[in-house]
Amino acid sequence: MVFAFAFPFFAQIGKHGLQKGLRQRVLEGFIVHSAGSLLRYYILYDYYSGGDAGRYYRWGLQYAARIWHLDFSFLLNTGFGWGTQNTMFITGFMLSAIGPTKRGGFFVFALLAFLGLYLMLRAFQRNYPDSSAMKYATWLFFWPSLWFWPASIGKDALVLLATCMVVYGYCGAARISLMPMVAGLGLAGFLRPHVAGVLVVSIAVAHWFSPGKKRGKGHYLQGFLIMILLFFVVREGFSKLGVGNVDFDNVKEFVDSVSHRTSQGGSNISTPGFTLLGIPMAFVNILFRPFLWEAGNIMMVASALEMTLFWLVFWKRRRTIAAVAVRWRETRLMRLAIPLTLLYTLMLGLAFGNLGIIARQRIHVMPFLLLWLAVEPRRIVQTVPKAPGPAVSRPFLKVPAMLNRS
Numbered sequence: 001m002v003f004a005f006a007f008p009f010f011a012q013i014g015k016h017g018l019q020k021g022l023r024q025r026v027l028e029g030f031i032v033h034s035a036g037s038l039l040r041y042y043i044l045y046d047y048y049s050g051g052d053a054g055r056y057y058r059w060g061l062q063y064a065a066r067i068w069h070l071d072f073s074f075l076l077n078t079g080f081g082w083g084t085q086n087t088m089f090i091t092g093f094m095l096s097a098i099g100p101t102k103r104g105g106f107f108v109f110a111l112l113a114f115l116g117l118y119l120m121l122r123a124f125q126r127n128y129p130d131s132s133a134m135k136y137a138t139w140l141f142f143w144p145s146l147w148f149w150p151a152s153i154g155k156d157a158l159v160l161l162a163t164c165m166v167v168y169g170y171c172g173a174a175r176i177s178l179m180p181m182v183a184g185l186g187l188a189g190f191l192r193p194h195v196a197g198v199l200v201v202s203i204a205v206a207h208w209f210s211p212g213k214k215r216g217k218g219h220y221l222q223g224f225l226i227m228i229l230l231f232f233v234v235r236e237g238f239s240k241l242g243v244g245n246v247d248f249d250n251v252k253e254f255v256d257s258v259s260h261r262t263s264q265g266g267s268n269i270s271t272p273g274f275t276l277l278g279i280p281m282a283f284v285n286i287l288f289r290p291f292l293w294e295a296g297n298i299m300m301v302a303s304a305l306e307m308t309l310f311w312l313v314f315w316k317r318r319r320t321i322a323a324v325a326v327r328w329r330e331t332r333l334m335r336l337a338i339p340l341t342l343l344y345t346l347m348l349g350l351a352f353g354n355l356g357i358i359a360r361q362r363i364h365v366m367p368f369l370l371l372w373l374a375v376e377p378r379r380i381v382q383t384v385p386k387a388p389g390p391a392v393s394r395p396f397l398k399v400p401a402m403l404n405r406s
């Protein structure tokens with residue numbers, strides 16, 4: 001029953017006309033993510049008594065029992081908030097469809113995260129058709145933290161899906177696709193309003209930094225609608241977070257309270273704080289830590305090793321990356337990825353003071369960081385007009401080709 005959820009997904013992949021090798025890589029990635037859900041399940045229930053996933057499952061099972069009797073009053077009685085409560089609602093509807101199975105629930109959430117990564121791959125293909133989609137698919141589907149951390153019942157899989165839906169909606173087709181973009185923003189706001197805010201701010205930056213030659217009446221109309229969406233999402237997001245007046249003091253107070261709550265446990269670190277000097281340290285915490293000498297358990301060692309690998313490959317490709325970065329405005333994907341990476345990283349770095357939480361939350365920026373390990377500069381085809389003159393015989397045209405082959 002649970003595996004039936006994967007059939008529509010692979011049926012849709014067949015319609016996208018992927019090359020045979022890339023379709024096989026997608027299938028291999030699906031197998032790895034399915035195995036990741038089993039590994040995540042056994043680690044959580046053998047060592048952590050289920051963690052947050054166990055709580056989501058218990059409450060979701062209660063909601064599912066009421067859904068089976070067509071009793072939806074709990075939605076009105078409990079009320080919609082954000083984060084944990086809404087994740088319990090989603091888990092309840094999921095369990096009402098697949099039945100009371102923990103491992104099945106882990107599989108479904110892993111599939112949702114995998115679907116998000118697949119949408120990222122499609123956006124990559126649309127914006128960089130000359131680059132190796134196979135290379136990006138390999139990094140994306142086999143990167144350890146991306147097949148492990150979101151492969152359980154919880155917010156991580158859903159937020160990753162929401163983020164990738166927004167990216168796909170904005171830059172996965174020739175024109176902006178409002179349905180996946182708005183659906184992704186809605187899901188992000190349903191779970192983490194601050195993430196929805198970061199997404200819509202990044203969209204606004206990407207839209208207004210597009211090259212001037214691509215701007216027309218439709219572009220300015222879209223930009224106006226995006227600014228309206230930005231105002232609404234930011235206002236509602238801060239309201240849900242309990243920040244009444246959006247000013248520096250209130251935002252700083254909220255960030256400090258989150259930092260204090262997350263700076264607990266054996267992996268806690270000092271948070272940089274909402275200060276000018278804390279901003280660069282926020283980037284160091286998210287993009288580089290934990291360092292190898294800070295790793296106190298096997299999970300932290302794995303996280304430190306994967307970030308070490310990332311920066312080694314990044315350094316090896318530095319010339320190619322520099323060439324791509326210089327022309328970052330040419331594609332919607334890169335115009336969105338750069339501000340989204342910067343804002344997401346800053347938000348996480350200022351808020352979280354625990355290496356374990358950082359390793360898990362970093363998955364939301366990894367798809368954008370991994371772009372740099374696969375993307376190539378777009379080729380610009382220049383057409384040179386033919387010089388006027390007499391017609392040239394065909395044998396003469398074969399001479400340069402023969403020389404090139406030699």
